Amino acid sequence: MKNTFTFLLLICFCGSVRAHDHSIGLHGMALFAINDRIYASHLPMPQGKHAVQFIFETQLPNQYKTQLMPLLKAHKLVTVRPETFSLNKLRAGQITKFSGDIFIGHFERSGKIEHTNITFNVQNTILNKVVKSSQDNGLFYTIGLGNRTCLLVHKIGKSPSFDQIAVANCDYLAGNIAELNSSANRPVKIFELTDIVNAKTLYLETKDFK
Template sequence: MKTLLTTLALLASTPVVADHGPTYGEHGMALFGGNDALYASHLPMFHVPHDYQVVLQIHLADPALDRAVKKRLDGKTALWTVDPEKFDLDRLQPGAPAPLQRFQADLVQGHFEQGGKTEYRSATVIIDKVWLFRKLSPEVRTRAVARYVQVGNGTQRYLIKEIDSRPDFDHIVSYRASARASTLPVTIARNGVSEPDAKALAAALNALPSAIRGTVYYYTDDLR
């Protein structure tokens, strides 16, 4: 009887794991930011479970690690990526019934699937804000302009291209804004999937070309 009661007690205390949905998988992300904040941008594709463009503001649960990573990345354009545990991507959607608040991940200098070097293993990533969450359309279509949203509220900001065509390109640009610069999206003429000229981005921002610090991430292969 004692054994039976113990077994029942253990079963009662075991959390029920919900079935995973169609967006469950390993969702790699580009990692960028600096002393103000860290950001992670999902590396999307036009097929399930990766057909979402998602940009997060994050921090690392370990304060010392958080400071160290922010210092190493601080506004720089060298590529870092996040290699996370599997999770349902749609739990990041604002208003999700069971929102994802944290996950474990390796932090990789370079691309985690293309020879990058793992610098920090099993870091706990805390989600502070969802800047962008958009489901991608698989339809083939072409737009004449590229629209960039801005991430960050201070002088260190990032431009992130909205993925709204097929084929398309994933593009993240670091730039230094003036104190009074607008935070509204900007648009520029596009030339297929070629990487836009930094001067065109600066002009759209009403900024000097030197304000563009460089490209953090540019990729086309997964968005054909």
Template sequence: MKASTLFAALLLSGAAFATDVTYGEHGMALFGGKDGLYASHLPMFHAPHDYQVILQVHVADAATDAALRRRLDGKTALWTVAPEKFELSRLAPQASTPLKQFKADLVLGHFEQGGKTQYAASTIVVDKVIMYRKLSPEQRASGTATYTQIGNGKQRYLVKQIDSRPDYDHILSYRAAPGAATDDITVIKQDLRQPSPAELATALHTRSDAIKGTIYFYTDDLK
């Protein structure tokens, strides 16, 4: 192949790659424990971050995975994932080249707000895509907030569905009663205020002290 032809082919290949507007560094909140480890993409209302994505994952290195689960295990301290760049579209249900794993630093605290790396360059394996939703950039009010339950055992988590603008990203931990339903729950939404433990407990048909607390709450990226 002539040099000029090869150069043109490389340019075309690069152009095709660049057309995927979801390519970027997709930071995530990390939560879970011995029963499951989860990563929730930190969304915005603009590309490449305009998707709400929740993954069930594990760390390829077994010792790191076990240590991480022990340190998290239902607690409310914030951990985040600072990954290498990739196309978020590869996590879509019908992706032609699904993303199976990626490298990332695992950070205690927010990786962009003074967090401290605890496990550098870890290989994160994607076990399951729990949620993949495109966000609408349109201004829209909502009188309710819907939360998806993550996990089906005693230790569970609630993640708010981003469905209005402005909105808030909210992840919290709670202790479920034996045999509790795993359905989504809905509470009254009052501007960008966090629902109280009592409001969430009522929607879950449980006691207020079952709500262990907030892992992540943020509004600035969703205005």
């Protein structure tokens, strides 16, 4: 009887450990468009459950995509305040869609709400990396998107750091990922001595990484 009771306690304990997911929370995102595709980037932090750089292609209902594309071209920053979910499950591909509100500007910094309760379908993961705040700054993930287009994402390092996402012309094949050293501890406008040209910053955040 005693052994049975101990066994049941062990099952309950293991079940509660598995059920507790520290990554559950409100994971804000920045939206940007490249050509006719829309991408979402999780807003990372230096430490804690938000210390993840996760970017994916997203599909919206047609009527909202038609309205959103001009907004993304007209405004420097468009963000999403999504429903609460597990970032771990999103990263693992266990969450394929979620709902959220779209803001012009930062939703936590006086942004203006534009659309509510929009469904975002997660289609194609572009980047899925944990932030390592002990490493040096200046490295960029360079990701081929096809059509001579690359996405460049700063590899967030030790403070003060920054989160920068840029698009540029390059010869990378779609899906190819490499690391590029910009030799700079600051946001980059021109990637010198490389085949990366016409770089344009799509998103930049410095306040959260001071």
